[in-house]
Amino acid sequence: MGFIYENIVRPALFRMEPEQAHDRGRNALMTLGSIPMLASLMRRFNQVKEDKPVKLFGLEFPNRVGLAAGMDKDGEFPKAIEALGFGHAEVGTVTPEGQPGNPRPRLFRLPENGALVNRMGFNNKGAESMLNSLSKSYPKGKRGMPVGVNIGKAKMTPLENAVDDYVASFRILADQADYFTINISSPNTQGLRDLQSETYLRELLKTIREENLSYAKKLGHEPHPLLLKIAPDLSYKEIDQIVGVLTELSYDGIIATNTTVARPAGYNTTETGGLSGGDYIRKRSNDVINYIYRSTEGKLPIIGVGGIDSVEAAGEKIDAGASMVQVYTGWVYRGPFFARELANALKSQGENWI
Numbered sequence: 001m002g003f004i005y006e007n008i009v010r011p012a013l014f015r016m017e018p019e020q021a022h023d024r025g026r027n028a029l030m031t032l033g034s035i036p037m038l039a040s041l042m043r044r045f046n047q048v049k050e051d052k053p054v055k056l057f058g059l060e061f062p063n064r065v066g067l068a069a070g071m072d073k074d075g076e077f078p079k080a081i082e083a084l085g086f087g088h089a090e091v092g093t094v095t096p097e098g099q100p101g102n103p104r105p106r107l108f109r110l111p112e113n114g115a116l117v118n119r120m121g122f123n124n125k126g127a128e129s130m131l132n133s134l135s136k137s138y139p140k141g142k143r144g145m146p147v148g149v150n151i152g153k154a155k156m157t158p159l160e161n162a163v164d165d166y167v168a169s170f171r172i173l174a175d176q177a178d179y180f181t182i183n184i185s186s187p188n189t190q191g192l193r194d195l196q197s198e199t200y201l202r203e204l205l206k207t208i209r210e211e212n213l214s215y216a217k218k219l220g221h222e223p224h225p226l227l228l229k230i231a232p233d234l235s236y237k238e239i240d241q242i243v244g245v246l247t248e249l250s251y252d253g254i255i256a257t258n259t260t261v262a263r264p265a266g267y268n269t270t271e272t273g274g275l276s277g278g279d280y281i282r283k284r285s286n287d288v289i290n291y292i293y294r295s296t297e298g299k300l301p302i303i304g305v306g307g308i309d310s311v312e313a314a315g316e317k318i319d320a321g322a323s324m325v326q327v328y329t330g331w332v333y334r335g336p337f338f339a340r341e342l343a344n345a346l347k348s349q350g351e352n353w354i
């Protein structure tokens with residue numbers, strides 16, 4: 001199956017302008033999700049279930065492989081994502097109101113590195129639109145896997161009001177999210193990564209946590225798991241500070257990492273934006289994962305993401321200390337059945353875990 005994708009489908013897609021190919025792929029996934037017979041047939045063929053569901057942050061995941069944020073920005077095709085074997089989908093990044101993102105072209109391939117550069121800039125249809133999509137096409141309570149909602153700041157919102165955006169999206173989407181990811185690490189929204197600094201971060205995360213607790217109290221159920229997604233370009237000192245705030249505020253986990261602004265030797269591009277896929281991000285995110293795992297003595301659950309392009313690369317992230325993984329660029333290069341391959345491999349590795 002992978003052979004057909006890599007030798008027939010991918011060359012055809014890669015002849016197109018990258019975002020046009022992305023749009024084609026998205027349309028195909030929306031079609032798959034909208035034909036119930038086809039989706040359930042595909043699901044039966046592809047779904048990988050660990051012997052026992054993976055329990056993390058109080059949620060149950062069928063397997064350890066998720067689709068990273070940015071592919072399904074509006075929560076339009078999680079059913080197709082499940083049908084292709086993933087164990088969770090992270091949708092978004094979403095902002096309270098829709099916004100167009102940066103002008104095109106804003107997505108670039110580096111095939112010799114198995115990498116991409118993007119400066120999409122949080123193009124999305126807004127939180128209400130995501131709410132509609134999720135509640136119609138993949139409603140909470142009728143899901144075969146959890147859906148995380150990744151929330152961010154709109155381009156026009158000044159940094160000092162950023163918290164309002166996160167709270168607004170939280171409120172709109174709380175009924176349909178299984179967990180929330182606070183995204184402060186994308187390089188394509190000016191100033192966003194400044195929110196990673198300790199003073200901003202504590203205030204932001206504290207307010208979201210309070211919102212979460214009062215939402216749960218009002219409805220009489222458990223609060224949502226809250227995760228933070230970080231950049232790979234932080235120093236270890238900055239990571240220590242962030243982990244300190246997460247621990248202090250009892251956050252449920254961390255996603256490491258987003259794309260990098262680094263331009264390591266051997267990556268032939270002059271485009272600005274976040275670099276994903278390839279060896280540099282794979283190794284850098286492994287280092288960050290392992291650093292967090294060791295410094296927290298394994299107490300803070302980690303979702304590992306960055307540069308997974310093989311079964312071995314997924315295994316490295318688990319070995320470094322991640323409890324689950326996510327993939328984006330590797331899926332673009334390796335094709336729609338790559339998630340199933342990864343989930344199967346991690347499942348059989350798990351049989352040897354103590």
Ligand SMILES: Cc1cc2nc3c(=O)[nH]c(=O)nc-3n(C[C@H](O)[C@H](O)[C@H](O)COP(=O)(O)O)c2cc1C
Nearest residue numbers: 068069070093118257258276277306307327328329
């Ligand atoms: C085109 C594109 C768009 C992305 N958009 C988002 C986004 O909206 N929010 C986010 O948190 N991460 C976003 N990411 C980052 C991915 O979720 C992931 O963290 C990163 O690409 C590293 O994983 P990979 O090497 O498997 O791609 C995006 C990545 C790409 C390639």
